[in-house]
Amino acid sequence: MAAPNTSYLYEAAIHTIKRMRSFTASEDFKAIEAEEVEVRLQTLMQAWAQVKDCEAKLAATGDLLTNAEVERNMVAAEQSYFPAYAALEKREKELAPRPDTRETPAIAVQVNLPFAEHDVKNTWGTFDGSFTKWQSFKDRFTAAVHANEKIAPAYKFAYLKSSLSGRAARTLGEWQQTDQNYGRAWARLNQVYNTLRAENSFARFSGFQF
Structure with a gap:
């Protein structure tokens, strides 16, 4: 059996992904600003990485192959993650500042690398x-x-x-x-x-x- 902590982290990450999907489908999402988009994207990506990490640990114990509830959670996570990521990335592009086409003086930037x-x-x-x-x-x-x-x-x-x-x-x-x-x-x-x-x-x- 998988460690209780692994199961808890797995369920918590899936819950985060589901909440993110619900938010991207809500009216409030239309008013989201660029800074919040970045934070939510990062949170979503971290939750997805945690899901995959926990799945690997569950698979190593055999739970992933025998537990029907885990299988249902996997499907639910995928169905929530992909649309949420797509919506957030689309919103990020919509809010991205347009490039300034005006000519500006060149600024020299030096990065000192100690090697x-x-x-x-x-x-x-x-x-x-x-x-x-x-x-x-x-x-x-x-x-x-x-x-x-x-x-x-x-x-x-x-x-x-x-x-x-x-x-x-x-x-x-x-x-x-x-x-x-x-x-x-x-x-x-x-x-x-x-x-x-x-x-x-x-x-x-x-x-x-x-």
Whole structure:
């Protein structure tokens, strides 16, 4: 049997996803502002990652294969998560500021990275948390930085943090630049965005539109 804590976390995450779906279908959702959209998207993504993590633990104990209630919860979570995510992302795009097309003087911005001996030109670009851009960013960053044995993990973390913005940056919070935290940060990004990418593929196959 699964640990009671796992079952509790699983049910709590599903409840969060269901509440988020109800909110996105309500009249109040139409008045939501950009800051709240970002917070709710982050909350929804974290709840979904928790659901998948708990499912793996339940599967390891055999509960996922024998418990009909867990199976029903899985279906309910999927039916709530995909429409909620789609609605929030659509609202985020609606509230995104329009680019200023007026010409403005160029401003030089210098980012000091404390490892000139390992300096690598950024050929991997940036990542803002859009799951459709994750795989290409991941592949390029892996080739240029993650798999480069000449760069110490703490320095890799500096490159990674300087490449993230928006939701992706908030996924890592305020972790300090250490060797250990780089491994945690890279694993966290992969956990969140590999899951989102896989589930989006399923959603498209199932008829959901993002």
